[in-house]
Amino acid sequence: MKQPGAQARLKKYVLRQSLCTGCGACVGMCPYQVIYKDRTVQLFDCDLPEGRCYTFCPRTPTDYNALEKTLFDPRDLTDELGPVRGFFLARAADAGLRLRAQHGGTVTALLGLAMAEGLIDTALVSGRNDEGEPQGTLVADKGELAGYAKSRFIVSPTVAAFNRIDAKDREKTGIVATPCQAQALAKIRTAVIDGCSQAQSVGLVIGLFCGWTLAAEKFRGLLERFFIPFADLDAMDIPPGFNMLELRSSEKTLLMPLDEVDEYVRGACRYCVDSTAQFADVSVGAARCGMDPGEMRGWNQVIVRSLRGEKLIELARQKGALEIREAPAGALRELKEAAAEKKRQGLENIVAKSGSKKNLLYLKNYGPAAGKRENR
Ligand SMILES: Cc1cc2nc3c(=O)[nH]c(=O)nc-3n(C[C@H](O)[C@H](O)[C@H](O)COP(=O)(O)OP(=O)(O)OC[C@H]3O[C@@H](n4cnc5c(N)ncnc54)[C@H](O)[C@@H]3O)c2cc1C
Ligand code: SF4
Numbered sequence: 001m002k003q004p005g006a007q008a009r010l011k012k013y014v015l016r017q018s019l020c021t022g023c024g025a026c027v028g029m030c031p032y033q034v035i036y037k038d039r040t041v042q043l044f045d046c047d048l049p050e051g052r053c054y055t056f057c058p059r060t061p062t063d064y065n066a067l068e069k070t071l072f073d074p075r076d077l078t079d080e081l082g083p084v085r086g087f088f089l090a091r092a093a094d095a096g097l098r099l100r101a102q103h104g105g106t107v108t109a110l111l112g113l114a115m116a117e118g119l120i121d122t123a124l125v126s127g128r129n130d131e132g133e134p135q136g137t138l139v140a141d142k143g144e145l146a147g148y149a150k151s152r153f154i155v156s157p158t159v160a161a162f163n164r165i166d167a168k169d170r171e172k173t174g175i176v177a178t179p180c181q182a183q184a185l186a187k188i189r190t191a192v193i194d195g196c197s198q199a200q201s202v203g204l205v206i207g208l209f210c211g212w213t214l215a216a217e218k219f220r221g222l223l224e225r226f227f228i229p230f231a232d233l234d235a236m237d238i239p240p241g242f243n244m245l246e247l248r249s250s251e252k253t254l255l256m257p258l259d260e261v262d263e264y265v266r267g268a269c270r271y272c273v274d275s276t277a278q279f280a281d282v283s284v285g286a287a288r289c290g291m292d293p294g295e296m297r298g299w300n301q302v303i304v305r306s307l308r309g310e311k312l313i314e315l316a317r318q319k320g321a322l323e324i325r326e327a328p329a330g331a332l333r334e335l336k337e338a339a340a341e342k343k344r345q346g347l348e349n350i351v352a353k354s355g356s357k358k359n360l361l362y363l364k365n366y367g368p369a370a371g372k373r374e375n376r
């Protein structure tokens, strides 16, 4: 019997299973698939047997172990956090940038440095469309990067914007990616498809730690109840020590108990096992341990994962782009525990969905049992 085409399999195994993270990796390569609001929509049927949409999707079967070992030094692999070559706290040396950034401005400072040093020509960050919805935005002027800083915990289909870049310009693009997007970019980097112009053309991946994102449309309704127009939402954060989601617009700041936010979490995030962007070159999150909560908000935890990431951090030290300090005792252990908990919860939900511990849906060859970890 003829096997269904790639797009039909994407629909059956990802979209209809509520596994779609909205990363955008299946969009921007053909006219048949688009993002509408934060949903991935198939406009027409295509019967290509091996389409890039299916191959690049982070929620189609992925040989996790092979992907890790292809992209990273196997000696760096840890069970909880994936590859770790370095771990420390950092913030942008530029105090003005820090004021405009989510935490320490490390992500924006690293992008700016990579551009200034010619490691990348352009940066792909999360901007907004006319409706105020997140969208991948290509920035060629490093002076403009700070205008795209801060976080909104709503899916930004950034990888779609990467797919749309002209092939000749794509090679030296630095991309800010959530863990599922970093996984899609890892699949893009390692894909072996005839005529595939994206493979090997990712210049740098700066990953963001990620607990979850919110289902944008549902959340929009909630915001309106609090008289915050969706487009006015500047930033979202979970301040250390509080069990609250902070929503910031130019007009006001609102605190919402996390218990009440839970029902707005995107369904696909419940099947996610990566909280630290294990497939990035450098991963950046909030500092969460060992400091006064007020001070913590101005620093980032940083995990260096690849040789490329290590070179960038070395350059940041030499050029003084970042202030770097040792992480407090216990910070790495705490981060590992939180990452392990997300994996445990994600796997539990995956098994409940598949009905069998032997069927981990999109995760193939996954976990410590799948391959020997040299460095635990
Ligand atoms: C959806 C989401 C969930 C997160 N969850 C956690 C968490 O649980 N724990 C934790 O420690 N940190 C989390 N973070 C990361 C954290 O919010 C900061 O982005 C990180 O600490 C870097 O801070 P910074 O000051 O260096 O960033 P900045 O220098 O301010 O740069 C932030 C970068 O992120 C990009 N960005 C903003 N929103 C999005 C988006 N929705 N998708 C993709 N890129 C985006 C911006 O364009 C900018 O390039 C999350 C971020 C996002 C986007
Ligand atoms: S590639 Fe991303 S946006 Fe497309 S179906 Fe897969 S998870 Fe959804």
Ligand code: SF4
Residues within 6 Å of the ligand: 021, 178, 179, 180, 181, 210, 211, 212, 213, 266, 268, 269, 272, 273, 274
């Ligand atoms: S929780 Fe996972 S699936 Fe959801 S946005 Fe974050 S990385 Fe993607």
